Amino acid sequence: MVAREPNLDLHRVVRRRIGKSRVDRIFDGFNYTFLALVLVGVAYPLLYIVSASLSAPEATIGGQVWLLPVKPTLRAYEAIFEYRKVWIGYGNSLFYASVGTAINIVLTVMAAYPLSRPDFRARHLYMALLVFTMLFNGGIIPNYLLVRDLGILNTRWAMLLPQGLLVWNVIITRTYYQTTISSGLLEAARIDGCSDLRFVWSIVVPLSGAITAVNALFYAVFHWNTFFDAFIYLNKEELYPLQIFLRAILIINTIEADLMDPKELEALEGMRDLLQFALIIVASLPVLIAYPFVQKYFVRGVMIGSLKG
Amino acid sequence: MRPGAESLAAPRVRRSLLRDASVNWQLHLLLLLPLLYLLIFKYVPMWGAQIAFRDFFAVQGIVGSPWVGMANFDRFFESPQFWTVLRNTLGLSAYQIAASFPIPVILALALNNVEHRRFKKTVQLTTYAPHFISTVVMAGMIMRFLALHTGVVNNALEAVGLGRISFMSSPELFQSVYVISGIWQNAGWGTIIYLAALAGVDPQLHEAAIVDGATKLQRTRHIDVPGILPVAIILLILETGRIMQVGFEKAFLLQTPLNLTTSEVIQTYVYKIGLASPVPDYSFATAIGLFNSVINLALILVVNWLARRLSDTSLW
Numbered sequence: 273m274v275a276r277e278p279n280l281d282l283h284r285v286v287r288r289r290i291g292k293s294r295v296d297r298i299f300d301g302f303n304y305t306f307l308a309l310v311l312v313g314v315a316y317p318l319l320y321i322v323s324a325s326l327s328a329p330e331a332t333i334g335g336q337v338w339l340l341p342v343k344p345t346l347r348a349y350e351a352i353f354e355y356r357k358v359w360i361g362y363g364n365s366l367f368y369a370s371v372g373t374a375i376n377i378v379l380t381v382m383a384a385y386p387l388s389r390p391d392f393r394a395r396h397l398y399m400a401l402l403v404f405t406m407l408f409n410g411g412i413i414p415n416y417l418l419v420r421d422l423g424i425l426n427t428r429w430a431m432l433l434p435q436g437l438l439v440w441n442v443i444i445t446r447t448y449y450q451t452t453i454s455s456g457l458l459e460a461a462r463i464d465g466c467s468d469l470r471f472v473w474s475i476v477v478p479l480s481g482a483i484t485a486v487n488a489l490f491y492a493v494f495h496w497n498t499f500f501d502a503f504i505y506l507n508k509e510e511l512y513p514l515q516i517f518l519r520a521i522l523i524i525n526t527i528e529a530d531l532m533d534p535k536e537l538e539a540l541e542g543m544r545d546l547l548q549f550a551l552i553i554v555a556s557l558p559v560l561i562a563y564p565f566v567q568k569y570f571v572r573g574v575m576i577g578s579l580k581g
Numbered sequence: 582m583r584p585g586a587e588s589l590a591a592p593r594v595r596r597s598l599l600r601d602a603s604v605n606w607q608l609h610l611l612l613l614l615p616l617l618y619l620l621i622f623k624y625v626p627m628w629g630a631q632i633a634f635r636d637f638f639a640v641q642g643i644v645g646s647p648w649v650g651m652a653n654f655d656r657f658f659e660s661p662q663f664w665t666v667l668r669n670t671l672g673l674s675a676y677q678i679a680a681s682f683p684i685p686v687i688l689a690l691a692l693n694n695v696e697h698r699r700f701k702k703t704v705q706l707t708t709y710a711p712h713f714i715s716t717v718v719m720a721g722m723i724m725r726f727l728a729l730h731t732g733v734v735n736n737a738l739e740a741v742g743l744g745r746i747s748f749m750s751s752p753e754l755f756q757s758v759y760v761i762s763g764i765w766q767n768a769g770w771g772t773i774i775y776l777a778a779l780a781g782v783d784p785q786l787h788e789a790a791i792v793d794g795a796t797k798l799q800r801t802r803h804i805d806v807p808g809i810l811p812v813a814i815i816l817l818i819l820e821t822g823r824i825m826q827v828g829f830e831k832a833f834l835l836q837t838p839l840n841l842t843t844s845e846v847i848q849t850y851v852y853k854i855g856l857a858s859p860v861p862d863y864s865f866a867t868a869i870g871l872f873n874s875v876i877n878l879a880l881i882l883v884v885n886w887l888a889r890r891l892s893d894t895s896l897w
Contacts, residue, residue, distance in 0.1 A: 379614060386609070
């Protein structure tokens, strides 16, 4: 009796295993099919844009492009290369993204480190001040009036200062410090006579390259993609970031004469649709090139943010 | 706590706060610049929002303009636009949350059941990518794809004999265009947080369930779903907190004169009255914006309270 029990159990387990594997095979079949459909659904529009931008204009407009380029040509890209405004926008966006990100990172570290120190009693108050700005804001008009009263309307500062830091990034940075900078490190540094400021500069910043990378990437993409600040704060073409020109071309559908000769313009009118596809690619290029490399850092950033802290 | 304990504790707290200021002055110093930023660019506009209760004249400044009480709010509530923009804002948000909230959960559960690592990585890399497309480019893409005569979607509809649909000038289609394109752009990215939560599920639970003969579907339902429920609730609260700030940029960029009856949300309306109009009415626009912010704050507080009552999971 006693000896047979395990055998019976084993038998039952094996039988269930066999039954389970059949049900699970069906489950897996559905699961893989579902995900394959999702994959195609997400990838198709991306592939279509690439193909359309490389196809002859008449093929795209005539609806002959479905998946691969038809009568491949680089004319759309050549036309963009000639289009001066795109390069003004590109240069400005690069400027706003790099300087803006530098400001963001400095302010984020300065805010996040004190908030990560458990022995810093005032941190709850400061944290509350920070988080409240996520829940409530003055609104578009008071922000606009502030920027105007500060005298930075229509200057590059209007693109840099109002977005000095993002609260979400301060919180994930703080959580990162809390979990990676051990209290022993601080004690050891203190015994050696290290001040808090020195500790941040010489220990915390060098030890937290990962979170700095996450922040840099996040902020840079944020600046590159931001549209509305420029739209309400800037009124000079030479200051416009790329997104403003993109809106004019992609959405309002205007290609201005600019410095092109009439013949060129005529050709351009004909390939407006094509130009738009190529422009989508060119505008997303910096992010697209960086994407495969930075993707895992972003994921890490989101995961740090999801830790409860 | 025994009586008297409080009075004993109070001076100690005060003393230690003072000590904190002297011992940790460098930490306060570090926070100086970030706090200055918050003060100027976040709290000054909150203070400036008082022009909602005034009749703002630029020459008199914010404090110099005369008080008018609730007049600007009354004007908004009585205007024919009020119900339209409120309904559009709430409708679009509710539609968006209902349609797009469950999808990352389902995707994450599906991905979590994939053993083939290469396939899993490919799906992840591809579905994350649209998240990085800017709103302007996204709106441009939507208009290209849905263009009446040249768009690939309409070409396909024509090819299968359904006929062309003018998506961008149909008020009844605006919300679907907005929500579905949003799902395409963000559903993949939304899985990250759930995949992180799923990675934290104790593998012993799965092992025990396998020994007991549970199928994959049963394990997903009874182990994985409860495992990510707290995260889902937190995200739902956060989503609700954004209900009134429904992707303003995207709504604005997708607006055409013909779809305005459904695409005009509170924030785009504020912009039009306050900044785009030839005679900008700052006070009226601020009042509408403030109404929006207050409703928003109230919503997040209520949802958070509900979540805490019903599930032990809440933001605070």
